[in-house]
Amino acid sequence: MQWRYGVIAASLFALAACSDGPDDGTQTWDFGLEEIEGSVQHEYAVRLAELVEERTDGEVNVRIYPYGRLGGLTDIYDQVQDGAIQLAFGSGFLGGTVPESQLFSLNFILSEDEHLNTRVLNSNAFLKNEDFQNSFRDRDLHPIAVVPEGWQVWTANKEIRTPDDFSGVAIRTMDNRLLRETYQAYGADPTTMEYGEIYSGLQLGQIDANIQPVFAHEEMDFYQVQDYMIFANQAQFIATFMGNRDWYDGLSDEHREMLDEVAAELVDYIHEVQVRLNEERMDTITGDSDIQVIELSAEERDTFRELSVPVRDVFVDMTGDRGERLLNLLLEEIESAREG
Ligand code: 6CS
Numbered sequence: 561m562q563w564r565y566g567v568i569a570a571s572l573f574a575l576a577a578c579s580d581g582p583d584d585g586t587q588t589w590d591f592g593l594e595e596i597e598g599s600v601q602h603e604y605a606v607r608l609a610e611l612v613e614e615r616t617d618g619e620v621n622v623r624i625y626p627y628g629r630l631g632g633l634t635d636i637y638d639q640v641q642d643g644a645i646q647l648a649f650g651s652g653f654l655g656g657t658v659p660e661s662q663l664f665s666l667n668f669i670l671s672e673d674e675h676l677n678t679r680v681l682n683s684n685a686f687l688k689n690e691d692f693q694n695s696f697r698d699r700d701l702h703p704i705a706v707v708p709e710g711w712q713v714w715t716a717n718k719e720i721r722t723p724d725d726f727s728g729v730a731i732r733t734m735d736n737r738l739l740r741e742t743y744q745a746y747g748a749d750p751t752t753m754e755y756g757e758i759y760s761g762l763q764l765g766q767i768d769a770n771i772q773p774v775f776a777h778e779e780m781d782f783y784q785v786q787d788y789m790i791f792a793n794q795a796q797f798i799a800t801f802m803g804n805r806d807w808y809d810g811l812s813d814e815h816r817e818m819l820d821e822v823a824a825e826l827v828d829y830i831h832e833v834q835v836r837l838n839e840e841r842m843d844t845i846t847g848d849s850d851i852q853v854i855e856l857s858a859e860e861r862d863t864f865r866e867l868s869v870p871v872r873d874v875f876v877d878m879t880g881d882r883g884e885r886l887l888n889l890l891l892e893e894i895e896s897a898r899e900g
Pocket residue numbers: 594595633651652653734754755771772773776797
């Protein structure tokens with residue numbers, strides 16, 4: 561069944577309750593997701609809510625808003641920046657708000673080991689790095705954790721193994737310049753489109769191809785209108801779990817430490833969840849369709865890797881010295897984790 565997003569105005573008004581609770585000392589933290597129920601972000605939010613409620617003896621209640629309840633993707637970011645909600649996930653569309661977050665859109669900068677990548681991204685050396693923190697904090701946000709959700713997998717209606725195969729293919733990317741430049745370098749015609757519009761975009765032929773982690777291809781039904789799934793392991797889908805900066809800074813020490821602790825505990829938890837969800841959904845896709853699955857060879861991947869390297873300069877042009885330091889830091893931390 562086709563799924564579409566829609567703004568439910570009532571839920572925006574419901575946010576009037578915000579973080580201040582009734583007179584009994586309880587609080588509600590509103591948490592906006594970029595994904596629907598059943599997704600990796602939803603699993604994360606549900607577990608976070610359970611742990612927060614448990615550790616505060618019910619004093620804090622986390623209210624979850626799956627994708628579509630707060631409007632489109634950039635509406636979610638606007639609301640957490642303004643403090644209308646307290647917590648949110650931000651991924652590819654966040655590039656317009658936090659340009660440095662496009663670091664996570666660069667291709668071929670991570671290792672092949674997803675768990676290693678997850679750990680590096682949440683290490684003190686990276687997550688607590690001043691440049692990383694300030695790239696969010698300068699935009700009224702505070703990054704609490706980084707959540708990789710699985711490899712970004714291409715789908716199309718034709719076999720894609722080389723840049724020539726991408727010629728004339730209108731591929732939908734999330735809305736950031738890094739991704740557009742990357743897919744242009746690969747020879748495709750990148751087109752930006754809101755998450756909730758992709759299914760109809762594919763069905764109506766406005767776009768020919770798509771990029772998502774497996775679980776999203778399945779839960780949004782995208783695979784039903786595509787013939788090929790191509791694994792290039794060029795990038796992982798990465799979201800940042802973030803809070804409104806002033807709200808985070810204004811939390812009691814007890815609540816702030818508890819939130820940081822819970823987020824740290826969820827690093828390994830959500831890694832296992834995303835691996836399981838992506839495997840299960842892949843079984844659903846292959847069991848339910850005759851989609852052709854392609855895994856690029858090392859040589860085929862190398863061709864795309866070479867084309868992706870100059871796009872790193874685009875990232876540096878857009879984000880200056882801070883972006884360059886962050887890119888170098890991530891490359892170094894991945895390399896030393898690989899060697900260690
Ligand atoms: O492609 C997108 O727009 C969305 N995909 C996922 C898997 N999560 C949120 C993101 O906005």
